[in-house]
Amino acid sequence: MKNLARIGYKVVDQLLPGKALFQLESCSFDEVTHQITLIATSTKTVAQCPLCQKLNHRIHSRYERKLTDLPWANYSVTLQLRVRKFFCINALCKRRIFTERLGGVSAPWARKTLRLTEKLTAIGLALGGNAGVHLSQNLGFVVSRNTLLQMVRRIPLPSVSTPVTLGVDDFAFRKHHTYGTILVDLEQSRPIALLKDRESETLSAWLQAHPGVKMVSRDRSKAYEKGIRQGAPQAIQVADRFHLLQNLFQTLEQVFGTHALARKSCGKTSL
Numbered sequence: 001m002k003n004l005a006r007i008g009y010k011v012v013d014q015l016l017p018g019k020a021l022f023q024l025e026s027c028s029f030d031e032v033t034h035q036i037t038l039i040a041t042s043t044k045t046v047a048q049c050p051l052c053q054k055l056n057h058r059i060h061s062r063y064e065r066k067l068t069d070l071p072w073a074n075y076s077v078t079l080q081l082r083v084r085k086f087f088c089i090n091a092l093c094k095r096r097i098f099t100e101r102l103g104g105v106s107a108p109w110a111r112k113t114l115r116l117t118e119k120l121t122a123i124g125l126a127l128g129g130n131a132g133v134h135l136s137q138n139l140g141f142v143v144s145r146n147t148l149l150q151m152v153r154r155i156p157l158p159s160v161s162t163p164v165t166l167g168v169d170d171f172a173f174r175k176h177h178t179y180g181t182i183l184v185d186l187e188q189s190r191p192i193a194l195l196k197d198r199e200s201e202t203l204s205a206w207l208q209a210h211p212g213v214k215m216v217s218r219d220r221s222k223a224y225e226k227g228i229r230q231g232a233p234q235a236i237q238v239a240d241r242f243h244l245l246q247n248l249f250q251t252l253e254q255v256f257g258t259h260a261l262a263r264k265s266c267g268k269t270s271l
């Protein structure tokens with residue numbers, strides 16, 4: 001039996017996130033609320049000041065952090081971590097006291113572990129708010145729609161370089177109500193920026209802040225034409241394929257319409 005308990009302890013210890021940083025003290029199961037609580041203590045002897053990066057060993061105080069972790073079967077898992085605050089001994093540093101960082105386990109002041117946050121972010125990104133909450137509940141994650149959407153918004157954007165060929169078009173934040181401008185790198189076929197409105201000044205400011213655009217494909221908007229002329233006067237402006245086809249369609253419609261009218265009036269005359 002003792003052997004079994006030792007194996008169980010080892011399994012739980014292995015499942016603890018950041019197990020190199022903590023020592024597992026105890027583990028409790030609540031069969032009524034389906035809750036597992038793991039109590040662990042930080043074992044680091046030094047902590048790095050987040051401001052000056054100096055390593056410090058002078059402890060200021062101890063406190064507890066509660067983090068929700070990935071569920072285990074149909075049990076919710078809470079980590080109760082005993083961590084510390086340290087003094088920064090660097091006389092030139094503005095930070096006097098700091099909390100030890102739990103790299104790889106949780107972001108500072110977060111209430112979820114990183115690995116739980118990663119799963120929820122992936123769900124939010126794939127399904128959005130309401131559907132994401134529905135699937136999360138099915139998987140045993142307790143999360144609200146707003147939290148899921150906040151997680152998606154926090155995903156860092158990939159760095160983008162200014163394209164040589166830029167596509168400019170409008171898009172709806174809310175159809176028939178609020179419109180903005182989408183900028184697309186036409187060589188990579190990738191959206192690179194969303195502007196808050198469709199004003200020439202906004203587009204001009206973006207182009208001035210991102211020099212190097214040589215060709216801009218746009219619709220027939222006068223505001224875009226003006227914004228490009230002011231923000232990137234050297235750039236060649238061309239109509240995009242959609243609007244060229246739209247122009248062609250409207251012209252052909254007009255021509256065929258005129259011919260149809262002419263034929264009708266000829267027919268009436270001959271009668």
Ligand SMILES: [Zn+2]
Nearest residue numbers: 049052088093
């Ligand atoms: Zn410091």
